[in-house]
Amino acid sequence: MAAFLRRVARSTPIGFGAHSKSSRSNFHLPLTAIAAISGGFSYLYYSSSPNLVHSDQIGDEDIKTKNIALIPDKWVEFKLQDTARVSHDTHLYRFSFDPTKKLGLDVASCILTRAPFGQDAGEKPKYVIRPYTPISDTESKGYFDLLIKVYPEGKMSQHFASLKPGDMVEVKGPIEKFKYTPNMKKNIGMIAGGSELLLCFK
Ligand SMILES: Cc1cc2nc3c(=O)[nH]c(=O)nc-3n(C[C@H](O)[C@H](O)[C@H](O)COP(=O)(O)OP(=O)(O)OC[C@H]3O[C@@H](n4cnc5c(N)ncnc54)[C@H](O)[C@@H]3O)c2cc1C
Numbered sequence: 001m002a003a004f005l006r007r008v009a010r011s012t013p014i015g016f017g018a019h020s021k022s023s024r025s026n027f028h029l030p031l032t033a034i035a036a037i038s039g040g041f042s043y044l045y046y047s048s049s050p051n052l053v054h055s056d057q058i059g060d061e062d063i064k065t066k067n068i069a070l071i072p073d074k075w076v077e078f079k080l081q082d083t084a085r086v087s088h089d090t091h092l093y094r095f096s097f098d099p100t101k102k103l104g105l106d107v108a109s110c111i112l113t114r115a116p117f118g119q120d121a122g123e124k125p126k127y128v129i130r131p132y133t134p135i136s137d138t139e140s141k142g143y144f145d146l147l148i149k150v151y152p153e154g155k156m157s158q159h160f161a162s163l164k165p166g167d168m169v170e171v172k173g174p175i176e177k178f179k180y181t182p183n184m185k186k187n188i189g190m191i192a193g194g195s196e197l198l199l200c201f202k
Pocket residue numbers: 036037038039041043110128130131132133134146147148149150151152153154155156157158195
């Protein structure tokens with residue numbers, strides 16, 4: 001991981017090699033996008049009616065006008081374009097959508113992902129839901145990247161590990177953890193541990 005972070009700091013491209021030979025599939029990890037602010041998310045399981053749309057079929061005119069792929073109150077399906085192994089237990093996942101749109105996530109916000117996970121007593125589908133923080137530039141159009149550590153018995157991370165290019169993942173967001181605006185504070189200190197990040201402003 002240390003070597004990976006050094007590469008990130010130098011903005012060295014990491015290739016999606018496993019499924020794509022195109023040099024266009026290389027990508028850069030912007031240092032500014034590493035921050036993940038946590039808090040308040042417990043492990044989530046939902047037994048809910050699907051409120052689902054595909055990212056190419058977004059009908060809301062306002063969302064279309066803003067060229068944003070996410071819809072705050074709906075689960076949107078995104079297609080997995082490619083994956084790349086970063087370490088023995090950590091993988092990059094690139095999801096693609098309309099190349100004229102941005103994902104619609106600000107720095108220090110995250111998304112929710114969900115995957116089917118059995119059935120409840122009434123035989124309705126249950127879902128496992130987990131938050132993730134895309135590491136791609138918030139200005140990127142047509143794709144976003146997740147960096148995910150796969151746990152041996154992790155419900156969602158094992159689901160991610162099983163995905164193949166072309167598979168769909170349901171995403172909801174943005175979940176705004178902190179509204180950051182450029183130059184809002186003179187100094188920002190950060191203390192990071194796992195996915196937790198404590199911000200100190202002055
Ligand atoms: C705001 C936010 C942003 C985040 N962003 C990211 C991100 O960008 N990338 C990322 O990788 N993670 C991120 N996380 C963490 C992520 O949401 C999940 O918590 C993580 O992926 C693990 O989920 P899981 O379903 O795979 O594991 P879980 O099923 O929740 O398991 C968690 C742990 O318990 C262990 N476990 C599970 N079942 C058992 C069992 N029966 N017996 C013993 N041990 C067991 C698992 O092995 C694992 O170690 C973020 C979290 C937050 C709060």
